[in-house]
Amino acid sequence: MKFISTRGKGEIISSSEAIIKGIADDGGLYVPVEFPKLYDNLKKKMGLSYEELAYEIIRKFFDDIGDENLKEAIRQAYSGKFFVREEKNFLELYHGPTSAFKDAALLFLPQIMKAAKRKENINEEIVILTATSGDTGKAALQGFSNVEGFKVVVYYPEKGVSAIQQKQMVTQEGSNVKVIGIRGNFDNAQSGVKSIFGDNELKKKLKEEGFLLSSANSINIGRLIPQIVYYFYGYFDLVNKQKIKEGDKINIVVPTGNFGNILAAYYGKKMGLPIGKLICSSNENNVLTDFLKTGIYDKRRELILTESPSMDILISSNLERLLFEANNRDSLETKKLMEELNSKGVYSISPNAKEFLNDFYGDYANIHEVYDAIKYAYDKEGYLMDTHTAVGYVVLDKYRKETSDYRQALIASTASPYKFPRSICNALGIDISGKNDFEILNILRDNTNTNIPNNLKNLDKKEVLHNEVCDKDKMTESLLSFLRRTKND
Template identity: 35%
Template sequence: MHYISTRGGIAPIGFAQAVMMGLATDGGLLVPTAIPTVDAERLRMWAGLSFPELALEITTLFIGDDIPRADLKALIDRSYSTFTHPEVTPLVTAGTTRILELFHGPTAAFKDIALQWLGNVFEYLLEREGGQLNIVGATSGDTGSAAIYGVRGKARIQIFILHPKGRVSPIQERQMTTVLDANVHNIAVRGTFDDAQSIVKTLFNDLPFKSAYQLGAVNSINWARILAQTVYYFYAWGRLTGGEINQRISFSVPTGNFGDVFAGYIAKRMGLPIERLIIATNRNAILTRFIQTGVYAVEQQVHQTLSPAMDIQLASNFERYLYYLYNGDTAQVRARLDDLQRTGQLSVSDALHQQAQADFAAVAVNDAETLDQIRATEQASGYILCPHTAVGVRAAQDWPDAVCLATAHPAKFGEAVAEAIGREAPPPLALQGLLDQAARCSELDATAAAVKAHIEATLSGVASA
């Protein structure tokens, strides 16, 4: 299996090189040269596998010989041994609502499913090749802590995570800043998540800086993140249908950066019988507006909501979808992205808009509806939703049989939950006592120059230690 850029500017590379490259050197995102297809017989066989067994089968299709199968199995088994539920991603019901719980990892968020594995893959490749890696990432809440927990204390790796100051929940902030391992560096930028994400992309597009400091990515711009997240779509389908190939199911996916629902799109292209992929957004509804109108247009500001991990204007993985929407025509992708850069919006033809509407449904959910859904679900079933999951459940109202992805434990968003039902959700062990622990974080202006200088100074200190 080889990987190319959505912008067409690099020669095909293998999986290991793609993982370490993160963002393509031409500024694009890496995609496989072909998406493997899975036939009915294999789907039926996969339906009975455990989550780690299924992860091995799916990732092998995209990794090829870059990691020997025995080594890959060991990496997967080690990654998911850190989860507190034996099924890793159990499928449960809350009244009549089907919920896929993705929050049983070390940081109680769905990002653990990819980042526990990716951290171990990084470590494996660095040990094999004798390299060093300096991870730089931006987070709107959960990616940062999951990435940190995935690589904390690992040799050959330093990690720098940017989060928007005051725009993540207190628990999310403390999950990051209370990790005091010497290789972990938290940065609070005075701005929005989009500012932080823009800084990260600017640093990766500074090719001399990226090369000199061996930068690596953990955001969903890294293809390995998307790959790991395809697994739970197959797992949920198998648990729900028992391998009945004629049974199709829908998924409602809370999304801001488009990575989670894009993983479902890849699963569908592989052959998973998905009826509908529902994009669930909050007030920051650029993706919903695109599906409804065919125009991807940036608003003047990012709105702060009760579901902060989705407070995003520019969804990084949308570029990957454009690549497939234009059937791999990288010139068209570059042209549309140029439109977006120049005018703040891009549009597609009527035919492509109809294709997008065939690929996805999309629903925007406001804060009042989010609180109402948390309250209604708790009153009906006793089950407590996090605000992001509540967005997904509310968005699926017209698809009552859909599987709704629960992206985080509700205890991570105590204020929102308490506002909805009058009390906070009981915290899992992983979240207990965080607010009382010592923390470490640097605060910087939201500029690439400030962050670049901080990284240079920090790594200089590491080198001389």
């Protein structure tokens, strides 16, 4: 399998090269030259474990790594650390070390990067540069902590993540990790990281000093491909539980920020997985809803800080990969649209591309609808979900009422409710006045008779190891300062 850039420049490269580089030289994102039709083969193996299924799927994309290296990377990533569970049609993707769906990919990425680094005979230290709206940062820090040959720098909006998300990051141990808050929002952090990647002079200087830049955001194909696995796993689970028959189409519902998770579901559909509608669910930052309804992507609006902070995004990076498909893989058109977004803040797609989007449905949920959904699901079904998952739950209900399409649906449940305990207690009407988020964890546990994830217990007692904050235009300086200070540690 080879990989190409969505913007067309540059050569066709191997999977190990694409994984190491993260982003193409022309600023585009790597995509596979084709999608293997895997469903017909995999449906004969429905009893596979998550790890076995991951191997069957990922090996078709990352085939130059070597089968044994890939098996070892998967074992190191998932064995005893991560599992997926389907319950009441919620596909729970948060049973990992950071209690968010990002673990599925960010436990695997360091392992596959290590293998790719060996394959490419790279001696430089690889610097993983990541912007986070809350969950990616901690998952990247956790996955890469103390992995030899790598450093990790995470930027997060200082006032744009939950107290628990922030504490998870700033207490991260590891001699090779750095967490930096920025005075700005997630889009500022993401734009800053992309700007660093686009600075060829800087990259040249860093290479002379022994560093190569790469990314752990879902712009890295090494992070995106593993996310396909859980949609196959969830589908087969529905068949095994006799909720559907093999071959029945299901709808997939994803609370969406950077568009990576729902794109992985779309890739699964291209590989033959029987998916009907891909239901893209947004919070009040509903730029994707407007795009799917009108074909116009317009980021020229105020970013709203919500109680589903991982979705507080106005520039959904992975949408570029979908545009590439929607434009019949026309890299020049994709490049033009991305340049328009950068210079004007808006672009409009062609009628043919808009027709292509019929696989998708987009809508959004406000905080009142989210609270009502959390309370309803808990009171009526005994199911406790977080604010992001609730966005998906609300939008699925809107979709069904609008279309009368009541076929089975899987809702991607992307985070533990314990990552946002204040919001959950408010939704359930539990009195938490005067309590901090860490006291509220225990109140939520006691009131719902559910368990606090082990990784969030006693988080408040951990020592803060990262307290640097910088202006959004000083991100390069903070990166260089860290790298030079810790060179060859």
